[in-house]
Amino acid sequence: MGPIILAIESSCDETSASVITNGKVLNNIIATQAIHRKYGGVVPELASRAHQQNIVATVHEAIESSGISKTDLNAVAFTRGPGLMGALLVGVSFAKGLALGLKIPLIEVNHMQAHVLSNFIEDPKPDFPFLCLTVSGGHTQIVLVRDYLDMEVIGQTQDDAVGEAFDKAAKIMGLPYPGGPLIDKYAQEGNPQAFKFPETVMPGFDFSFSGIKTAFLYFLRDEKAKNPTFVEDNLRDICASLQHHLVNMLLHRLAEASAKTGIKNIAIAGGVSANSGLRKNLKMMGEKRGWKIFIPAFEYCTDNAAMIAIAAHHKFLKGDFCSLDVVPLARMPI
CATH class of the missing domain: 3.30.420.40 (ATPase, nucleotide binding domain)
Incomplete structure (x- = not known):
């Protein structure tokens, strides 16, 4: 026992x-x-x-x-x-x-x-070593996991977390807190290619999300100056485009880390790992690159x-x- x-x-x-x-x-x-x-x-x-x-x-x-x-x-x-x-x-x-x-x-x-380690609560469970993209309102990390208690952060945000970027963007659009899940909900009905946003390139496997928040703020300011109901008229496309951009930023760095380390066991964790766009695109990338993908149940x-x-x-x-x-x-x- x-x-x-x-x-x-x-x-x-x-x-x-x-x-x-x-x-x-x-x-x-x-x-x-x-x-x-x-x-x-x-x-x-x-x-x-x-x-x-x-x-x-x-x-x-x-x-x-x-x-x-x-x-x-x-x-x-x-x-x-x-x-x-x-x-x-x-x-x-x-x-x-x-x-x-x-x-x-x-x-x-x-x-x-x-x-x-939430990836070990239920089957299937990853084999060691694996890479874990840990994404939440307070953290964005790529973690090299050698054993249950042997982990190393090989990439992380240098400013804001991706979950904060989702929530702040939602707040800018006037959506209630927590806004991240609402962006995910509306994104499923929108065009992810409708609008483009800039990406901050960081060294190694690090991230930066403060710039995208500022760019998004100015984007809406300029568009609302031309059309005061721009957000209401384009909410689903805005959400889909923003989510597509943020997910691509995450997966691009994750793909680089996998290529550099040679590790093809890939997991995600944290609150943002419940995002449907991240889950869907991770699975698609995994199929193309021969990754074994591990995603915790929503409650974990x-x-x-x-x-x-x-x-x-x-x-x-x-x-x-x-x-x-x-x-x-x-x-x-x-």
Whole structure:
């Protein structure tokens, strides 16, 4: 019988808990925070307060629905970082208290490593080594994965993340938060070749998305000066063209990394990996280049405790525990 671990995720605006036993995820309970929608983005103080309100019920549901008792747990895992400091602090503190009370080990998990390892929650699972394009609202990375806990970032954004580019573009168009999924929805009905946008070329396998946000802002400004209803008249084509451009920027760098390293096992992870355009075009590119493609289920793309659980499982097997004086880290590189 393998270890039974409770995992807690609280890095941003979703409180999540999951129980894993012998490497099998039993559940993935997520409490979302709708309060941020009216502000057009995540408000850190409100996020930390909502975590405090949600964490007891979320953990209780995870334990109860798994059919285990708290006394069956062999360890408690939590997201140490990266993330919002106040939000992380709620999860870290709760995990510490539970581990201390049950006299069981504590496991810290790197949020970005967990995103990569979400590819191991369900079959099919990638073989090592593989490249993982990790894309979210806060990160854009190409990660060389040699083993479960042996990862190296070989390319990353030098400014904004691609998820932020999606959300900011949506906000510029007047779409509600979170705007990225809405761009994806409208893009499916639009012409991806209708409009062209510039691309910032970076050295190596790095990315830059700040320029595209500025270019998009000026593009809409100029077009609305000629036609005040330009966005409403062309919403689907605008979304399709922008999404096509951003996805191409991601896949172009990923293709270069694959060619340079010779690795053809390719995975994606993170919130933006739920984007239908990215999934579709990655599969098409994989067929052309002979890649084996791995994409997590939708529920494991956004922030969730199941990915923390699978990472904690492998850390438990290595005896990689942390002390009770551990503190959260807003920035925590792989």
